[in-house]
Amino acid sequence: MSPHDLRLARLTSLMTAVLVMPVSSLACGPDFPNRLLLDRHNTLLYMPEGNFAFETHRLLAVDPQLPLWKAPPPETAPKPMPQSPQERMIGQMRASKTIEEANAVDTQGLPEAARLYTLGAVAFAAEDPRATEYFQQVLDLPAAEQGDWRLRALYSLGRIEMDDRGTPENTYGSTAPAVQHPEKAQLDKAITTFQQVIDQVKSGAADPDQLALSSLGQQARIHLWQGEIAQAARLYAQQAAQGDSDGSLSLQYVSSYLINPEHLNALKQAIHDPLVQQLVTIELFARSSNLQMSDGTGESAKQSIERILTLLNESVESGFAGSDRLAALAYRSGQYPMAASLLKNAGDSGLAWWLRAKMALRDGNVEVATAAYAKAAAAFPTDEDWGQQRDDDYVPEVIMPDCRIAGEQAILALNRGDYLQAMELMYRGKDNYWADIADIAERVLTIDELKSFVDKHAPAVPLQPAKPGEYNYQQRQRSQLRELLARRMMRAGRYQEAVNYFDLPDSRQAAQEFIAQLKAAQDKAGSKEVRAKAYYQAAVLLREQGLEFTGYEMTPDYAIYGAGYSYLGDAFDTRDLQHKSWISAAEAARAAKSLPAVDDRFLHYRWQAVALAKKAADLLPAKSQAYAAVLCNAASWVIARDAKTGRALYQRYIKNGTQYDWSSRFGYDCPAPEF
CATH class of the missing domain: 1.10.10 (Arc Repressor Mutant, subunit A)
Structure with a gap:
């Protein structure tokens, strides 16, 4: 039986909800590169938001007796597959509008359990009360004949008992009349039925449709109807722990409901449950920037967060499992004494040490911050991913704590003059921080320092063509860095060395041709006409392809965007900063020295091309x-x-x-x- 035929047995457990999300207007042009060095002070003191789905998937431990969620395979162009006779029979029955039509289909050779279940499914779709009888008949068959249809029948009976017809319910902010649910006794019966599905799967029954996980969600949904928020949250959390995204989405509905000022009483009743405490904490830790409040209360998002923080701080016990997240929330809300207090019992998580580093920087203690950063870097898994976030200017950043922390450590390394270590740290940020890597490589390191770094970390290897749908960030980052070094060498007149570092054939060819023309132009043995033509050809190459073989990746040419923009911010310009720049005098001197000595402006190589053309005219x-x-x-x-x-x-x-x-x-x- 194909998955498409199981719509009755496998419906989402997510309580249908309209979640109001803010819509930010996109700036003109592409996403500009994320920059950690542009405003180092804010980079160091800002704590990124967490990721709600990531957090909810680890609220509870995985239950080894339950299956892990298996996502359906990605949709591809369907290949016509011949249906088996049984699939054709079931398809004909499911296309029927009534039980009578379905019964008229020739089902010779179809297992009785499949026939009865499909009749029940047709009756369910038609809201025919006989659906219960057919599902029960499946359960009355000898155990050997029931097969996978037993779990499907049980799950479908539970849906009938809870009166789940797949229709939308009244949701947060909705003015529609409330849906009338069955009496408590019937809902309790449904909970028991769904528990049978769960228990049988735990006992080893095959669950190809992952109905045990859906049953967790259905039980949670009933508990919500009955106002039992803590029980519902725990069931959704188990669903999420098994990898089912429906559990995480449902928790998002619950947490959004609880932080709404209109539901303050519900929050006060549930807040003493440790799991609810964690849920509300991660809701604000991961989604406070999306907080949307009801217009009726007159309470701002900031006021609401402060009120909930106070409630949480009064409710949690020492050693609260979410102390590090709660401390981070307090920090981001400006409640620094609360954050410091919570950090005392926050343990040794990566987030706790990251936050301690930021608190130390706020107090001006760089030495303590440096040590805390080292512990934070060691504590975070290298593959932990908080997803994409956008700052106030709508600039995107994929927050991978391991990489972000390395970037912040790089800022401190720059400040103390440890430039090569800063480069190594920033380079760990993958291409997410390429603009900052380029700034250090181009403006802070000397050419020889950069050459040493490139030889060690980005050696020459043959470029491998990317496979369809594949993105090799390591190859791209290595190639980008080698090209940047080659262009620096070209600007410094180290032509023969430069050629060896160009990875891209077109750039290398243009550089070689430019070098050859320049050599011919400077050959005093040649005629004036030959030399003039060579100077002019070198000038044309510089004008037309200078970005590729001599342009700056960042200021002033911005090859990072193919010179499509004339200014993307100078990471070493402190004129507009209203606070500490974290740029030492030595670093500033290096950065200034690396800029063009003359004609320091966008597309600087065009003026160099003019200078060569003038030499041609001289001849x-x-x-x-x-x-x-x-x-x-x-x-x-x-x-x-x-x-x-x-x-x-x-x-x-x-x-x-x-x-x-x-x-x-x-x-x-x-x-x-x-x-």
Whole structure:
């Protein structure tokens, strides 16, 4: 029987809810790179939000007697598969509108349990009360004949007993009339039926449809109807622990309900349960930025968080399992004394040490913070992922605590002048922090320091073509770093070394051609015409492909976005910072020295191309077409951004050159030079 035929047996246990989520307007353009170095003070003191789904999946331990959730395979183009005779029979029965139509289908060869269950499913869909009889008949068959249909029949009986027809219920914020649920005795009967499903799976019954996990959710749903929030939360938490995302989504509904100011009494009744305490804590720890409050109370999100924090702090006992999360919530809410108090009993979790590091930095104790960061880094698993978050400017960041902590450690390493260690730490952040890696590699390390780092961490290896759907961040990061070093070497005139570090064939070829043209131009044995042409060809290469073989990854060229943007922020510009920059004088001096000595501006290599073109003109007869065309083209490369240089080139042409038909369009419409 295909999974699509089991809609009756496998429905989500999530209590249908309308969760109000804020919609942020997207900024124009792509997502800009996340930057830890742009505002180091805030980076060090800010505590990222957690991830609700990640947190809820570890509220309870996995029950080894229950199955782990298996996600359905990803949808692909379906291949036509011939149906078995039994599948065709069931499909014909399920397409029926009434039991009578379903009974008329020829079911010779179909197991009796399958026939009875399918009749019950048709009756259930038609709201025919005979559905109960058919499901019960499945259970009355000899055990050897029931097969997988037994669990399906039990689960479906539970749905009938709780009157679950798959219809939406009134939800948070809804003005629809409340759904009328069965009496308590009938709901208790449904809980017992779902428990039979769970118990039989724990005893070894096969559960291909994962109905034991759905039964946990259905039981929790009934407890919610009866106002028993703590019991419901525990069942949903077990469902989530087994990997079922329905459990996590349902917990999100429960936690959203509890933090609503209109449900303060419900929160006060449930808050003494340790699991509810953890649930409310992680709701605010992971989703406080999404907090939406009812308009009727007049209470702001900040006021609500402070009130709930007070309730939690008064309710939890020493050693509370969520002390580190609660302390982080208190810290993010500005309740620093509460955070410090909670940290005393928060244990040695990675989050607790991360928070201790930030608290030490707030107190100005860098030495204590450095030690705490080291313990935090050692405590977090390298693959822990809190998902994507966005800051106030809507810049995205995938929070992987291990990588983020390494980035914050890098800031402290920079501040104490340990530049190579800072590079090693930031490099651990994968391509999530490529902009910061580039800033250190390009502006802080010397070329020789960077070369040593690249030789150790990004050695030359053949590029491997990516497989469909595969993203090799390690290969990309290694290649990006080698290209950055090669471009630095080109800017420093270390041409032959640079060629060996270009990973991309196009960049290497352009660099080699530029080097060859420059060599020919500087060869005093060549004729003036040959040298002039070589200077001009080198200038054209620099103008057209300079970004690829000599441009800055960050300030001032921003090759990181193909020079699509002229400014993405300078990590070493402290003029607008209103607090400590964490940039030492030595680091600032290195950063300043690495910028272009002249024409420090966006697309700086264009002005270098102009300088080469002027050298070409120096070697040409002033009255020749080539002289005029070289100056005209050189002006066209910068005139839109630098009218002064454009005018100077025009004045040189007017003073020395010959007038042509195109002279009136000088700098805008230029012919190719005729050498």
